[in-house]
Amino acid sequence: MRAFHSALPGYAPTPLTELPPLAAELAVGRVLVKDESSRLGLPAFKALGAFWAVHRVLAERERDREPGSVTLVTASDGNHGRAVARAARLAGQGAHVFVPRGVSAPAVAAIAAEGARVTEVTGPYDEAVRLAAEAADGPGSILVQDTAWPGYEEIPGWIVEGYATLCAEIDEQLAGTAGPDLVCVPVGVGSLAQAVVTHYRSRSAGRAPALLSVEPETAACVAASLAAGTPVSVTTGETVMAGLNCGTPSSLAWPYLYGGLDAAVAVPDAASVRAAADLADLGVSSGPCGAASLAGLRAVLTGAGAEERRAALGLDAASVVVLLSTEGAPAR
Numbered sequence: 001m002r003a004f005h006s007a008l009p010g011y012a013p014t015p016l017t018e019l020p021p022l023a024a025e026l027a028v029g030r031v032l033v034k035d036e037s038s039r040l041g042l043p044a045f046k047a048l049g050a051f052w053a054v055h056r057v058l059a060e061r062e063r064d065r066e067p068g069s070v071t072l073v074t075a076s077d078g079n080h081g082r083a084v085a086r087a088a089r090l091a092g093q094g095a096h097v098f099v100p101r102g103v104s105a106p107a108v109a110a111i112a113a114e115g116a117r118v119t120e121v122t123g124p125y126d127e128a129v130r131l132a133a134e135a136a137d138g139p140g141s142i143l144v145q146d147t148a149w150p151g152y153e154e155i156p157g158w159i160v161e162g163y164a165t166l167c168a169e170i171d172e173q174l175a176g177t178a179g180p181d182l183v184c185v186p187v188g189v190g191s192l193a194q195a196v197v198t199h200y201r202s203r204s205a206g207r208a209p210a211l212l213s214v215e216p217e218t219a220a221c222v223a224a225s226l227a228a229g230t231p232v233s234v235t236t237g238e239t240v241m242a243g244l245n246c247g248t249p250s251s252l253a254w255p256y257l258y259g260g261l262d263a264a265v266a267v268p269d270a271a272s273v274r275a276a277a278d279l280a281d282l283g284v285s286s287g288p289c290g291a292a293s294l295a296g297l298r299a300v301l302t303g304a305g306a307e308e309r310r311a312a313l314g315l316d317a318a319s320v321v322v323l324l325s326t327e328g329a330p331a332r
């Protein structure tokens with residue numbers, strides 16, 4: 001995976017930035033932010049998965065590789081759709097992206113600017129996924145979705161594979177240290193968290209960090225599923241964390257999330273907005289989904305019951321926390 005990404009034009013590891021004021025605020029040893037505000041020319045981590053999956057899809061469809069012979073279809077609340085559209089354009093193929101309600105006009109425009117056809121759906125993300133799957137059910141169209149369901153798991157699996165590069169970079173950036181004690185992951189359908197669980201739970205050497213998922217209060221399908229012990233869908237509302245506004249965990253991710261996450265937290269919009277502003281003050285560009293990691297960490301480490309939660313996660317004043325900031329601040 002690393003070799004594939006490294007060979008792409010514009011590839012560079014994204015920064016892992018240490019922010020001592022946050023460590024002081026939260027009484028831990030170190031807080032480091034994996035800053036995905038500029039990844040392969042796009043302002044979110046999503047290109048890691050989309051580029052690899054599109055590469056695999058087109059390699060499998062060798063005979064269809066005439067320019068313009070394939071339309072890559074997906075549903076997205078912004079970042080994934082833009083990344084699929086970019087990958088399609090670079091491969092000389094078409095893209096059709098279904099966006100749910102609540103996606104900002106600039107995010108829609110950014111997808112269209114990649115040359116993709118955009119269909120705006122009046123319903124939530126889960127409905128956009130359904131419509132994209134229907135639209136892709138014909139010759140010449142291929143669904144490249146970053147969530148899985150029974151019977152549709154191969155391509156989402158490739159997307160998760162692509163995300164592995166992010167974790168591999170963190171390993172390199174923390175080489176020579178004992179590694180993180182806690183990793184905080186923003187979660188929509190849980191595909192990124194699946195990659196994080198896969199990475200940190202399969203390492204033969206080194207200690208395994210605690211893993212915390214962070215969702216919007218209005219779309220906490222993974223927290224609800226963990227509580228129920230089985231995947232459940234929730235009715236989503238409105239949130240500034242558009243990329244996390246998903247009502248159903250990925251079927252592929254679920255067993256990993258259930259077996260591998262240590263804790264799940266849901267945060268309100270105001271906490272994420274504040275976290276984004278604080279990160280900006282510290283020089284890190286972070287959008288509402290990216291900053292959710294910091295909002296979640298704060299929710300866990302402060303307030304009533306914080307000492308119990310800290311102990312349950314095995315954290316102390318020397319602990320090293322990695323926050324995944326999965327997108328940059330929106331352009332103004």
Ligand SMILES: Cc1ncc(COP(=O)(O)O)c(C=O)c1O
Binds near residue numbers: 289
């Ligand atoms: C910026 C950002 N962060 C996090 C996520 C969550 O990823 P997943 O849906 O794999 O949980 C997304 C998904 O769209 C996203 O766009």
